[in-house]
Each structure stands twice: as C-alpha cells, then as structure tokens.
Amino acid sequence: AQAQAKGPFVPAQADYQKVYDAIAQRLADETDYDDGSYGPVLVRLAWHASGTYDKETGTGGSNGATMRFAPESDHGANAGLKAARDFLEPIKAQFPWISYSDLWTLGGACAIQELSGPTIPWRPGREDRDVSACTPDGRLPDAAKDQRHVRDIFSRMGFDDREMVALIGAHALGRCHTDRSGYDGPWNFSPTVFTNEFFRLLVEEKWNQKKWNGPTQFTDKSTGTLMMLPTDMALIKDKNFKKHVERYAKDSDAFFKEFSDVFVKLLELGVPFKTDERFVFKTSDSE
Ligand code: HEM
Numbered sequence: 001a002q003a004q005a006k007g008p009f010v011p012a013q014a015d016y017q018k019v020y021d022a023i024a025q026r027l028a029d030e031t032d033y034d035d036g037s038y039g040p041v042l043v044r045l046a047w048h049a050s051g052t053y054d055k056e057t058g059t060g061g062s063n064g065a066t067m068r069f070a071p072e073s074d075h076g077a078n079a080g081l082k083a084a085r086d087f088l089e090p091i092k093a094q095f096p097w098i099s100y101s102d103l104w105t106l107g108g109a110c111a112i113q114e115l116s117g118p119t120i121p122w123r124p125g126r127e128d129r130d131v132s133a134c135t136p137d138g139r140l141p142d143a144a145k146d147q148r149h150v151r152d153i154f155s156r157m158g159f160d161d162r163e164m165v166a167l168i169g170a171h172a173l174g175r176c177h178t179d180r181s182g183y184d185g186p187w188n189f190s191p192t193v194f195t196n197e198f199f200r201l202l203v204e205e206k207w208n209q210k211k212w213n214g215p216t217q218f219t220d221k222s223t224g225t226l227m228m229l230p231t232d233m234a235l236i237k238d239k240n241f242k243k244h245v246e247r248y249a250k251d252s253d254a255f256f257k258e259f260s261d262v263f264v265k266l267l268e269l270g271v272p273f274k275t276d277e278r279f280v281f282k283t284s285d286s287e
C-alpha cells in the first residue's frame with residue numbers, strides 16, 4: 001500500500017516537556033555562573049522579551065523574539081541578556097522546531113519552577129518575527145525612577161498595582177551587575193531559590209542610601225550586604241503598593257499563587273494564541 005504521507009510535525013505536550021527537561025538539565029549542569037545558576041538571567045530574558053508590550057498599539061510582547069536583533073539587543077535595559085540567549089542556543093539546536101519566542105518564555109517558566117517557585121502553566125504558539133518588529137527603546141522600566149514611572153510602564157502593558165508588586169517579587173532572584181545595569185548586587189540571601197524574601201526584607205530591614213560613586217541604590221542598615229533599587233524602594237513609599245508588599249511578606253502562598261498568575265499573563269502579552277490549553281510541566285525534582 002502507498003506509504004502514508006507524513007503530515008507536518010505538530011508538537012504535543014510531551015514534546016514541550018522534552019524541551020523543558022533539556023533546559024532543566026542544562027541549568028543543573030551549568031553551575032559555573034554568578035551565584036551557581038543561569039535561572040535568574042533566564043527569568044530576566046523572558047521578562048524583557050515580553051515587557052515591551054503596549055496594550056494601546058498591540059506592539060511588542062513575547063511574540064517575535066525581536067531581541068535577537070540590534071537595536072533591541074543593544075538597548076541599555078537588555079545589557080547582559082546575551083548570556084541567557086546563548087545559554088538557550090544548544091536547546092534551539094536540539095529542538096529546531098520550536099520558535100525562539102516560545103523557547104525564551106518556556107525558559108523563564110522552567111527557571112521559576114526549577115528554582116523552587118510556583119508552577120507556571122505555559123502555552124505554545126508564539127511566532128518569530130523579523131527586525132521590522134523591533135520595539136523602540138524606553139518600553140522597559142528605568143530602575144532610577146519612582147512609583148509614577150513604575151505605574152506608567154506596567155499599566156501600559158495592562159497590569160494593575162497588585163500585579164506590578166507581585167511581578168517585581170522576582171527580585172528575590174539573582175543579582176545586579178555593575179558591568180550590565182551599573183547597579184551592584186550583593187545579595188547574601190538565596191538568589192537561586194524563589195521565595196518571598198524580597199518583600200520580607202523590604203518591610204523588615206532599615207534601608208540607607210549606599211555610599212559609593214555608582215548610581216543611587218540602597219543597602220540594609222544591619223549587615224550592609226543586601227541591596228534595593230530606587231524602584232524597589234518605591235514599593236514601600238507608595239501606600240497602595242505597600243499594602244501588597246506587606247501581604248506578600250506575611251503570606252508566601254499568596255505571593256506564589258499571584259506571581260504565577262501574573263507571570264503567565266506577562267509571558268503571553270501580544271500573542272494571537274490559537275489554543276487556550278496550557279501545559280503544566282513536571283519539575284525535574286518531581287520525577
Ligand atoms: C520596576 C520594574 C523593574 C526594574 C526597574 C528592574 C530593574 C532591574 C535591574 C537594574 C536589574 C539588574 C540587572 C543587572 O545588572 O544584571 C534587575 C535584575 C533582575 N530582574 Fe528586574 N526590574 C524590574 C522588574 C522585574 C520583573 C517584573 C522581573 C520578572 C518577573 C524581574 C526579574 C529580574 C531578575 C530575575 C533579575 C536578576 C537577573 C540576574 O541575576 O542576572 N525584574 N532588574
């Protein structure tokens with residue numbers, strides 16, 4: 001009989017779980033980086049690839065992976081993210097059928113789960129676009145500014161106050177780099193474990209301006225080993241942000257649940273999905 005002509009390969013959940021597992025394995029193997037994990041910088045890549053969205057014009061967002069191209073790759077806010085894009089290149093080579101747009105957001109979801117954070121349900125369907133879809137500079141937040149700026153940037157994406165505070169809780173992870181943003185990121189808590197520590201420290205520590213010749217940033221009075229950005233401090237200066245900071249500082253379960261919902265929303269900004277079915281990937285320590 002005529003051999004059945006094979007139709008196009010349509011990846012299923014099991015195929016995306018294989019990509020998840022390959023990223024998780026690479027995270028486990030590549031520990032000679034920063035505080036021992038590429039996880040935090042993968043989260044930042046997924047966030048910066050999605051946070052360019054403008055709800056009024058429908059431009060930007062995670063559909064396109066246009067940070068592959070200058071000028072977007074060279075925007076100041078994206079300094080250092082080549083490390084995350086390069087980390088994912090071998091995964092793209094192993095699974096050429098996945099778009100960069102899907103790979104980068106899957107990398108962010110995988111990193112949160114592998115760093116003991118909440119599960120991040122994830123949908124495929126993003127399509128890579130060319131350099132003409134690059135967004136202008138200035139779509140991402142400037143750490144030197146205040147609460148008005150934080151609200152301008154995140155409401156442009158479509159987030160309310162509670163969602164903005166939850167999202168910035170990702171600053172429990174990783175560090176700042178003087179050769180990237182210019183900020184100095186000593187952080188002696190658990191930069192490779194997702195927790196509500198960022199909020200607990202914001203409300204429980206006394207914060208003083210750091211005495212150095214770098215950009216304005218804050219350090220904790222008791223040990224001088226922690227740091228906060230001016231936009232981090234804005235979250236306790238503004239009373240409507242502060243009430244969420246205090247809630248998340250006291251209730252880690254609430255933070256985990258609300259972070260998961262808002263991170264899913266962030267990673268799906270600007271994507272004309274064909275399906276509303278999301279996958280929940282098995283975390284490596286669960287197998
Ligand atoms: C007001 C909003 C925000 C501002 C101004 C901001 C700014 C920054 C800056 C300046 C750094 C240091 C970059 C470096 O020098 O390597 C950083 C790191 C980081 N940010 Fe944010 N950020 C914001 C919101 C977010 C959000 C919404 C997420 C994710 C949901 C996020 C995740 C991260 C992570 C994981 C790191 C550590 C990266 C690493 O260790 O390499 N940030 N952020």
Ligand SMILES: Nc1cccc2nccn12
Nearest residue numbers: 171173174175227228229
């Ligand atoms: N780890 C980290 C990264 C970026 C911002 C920030 N603020 C406090 C901690 N933190």
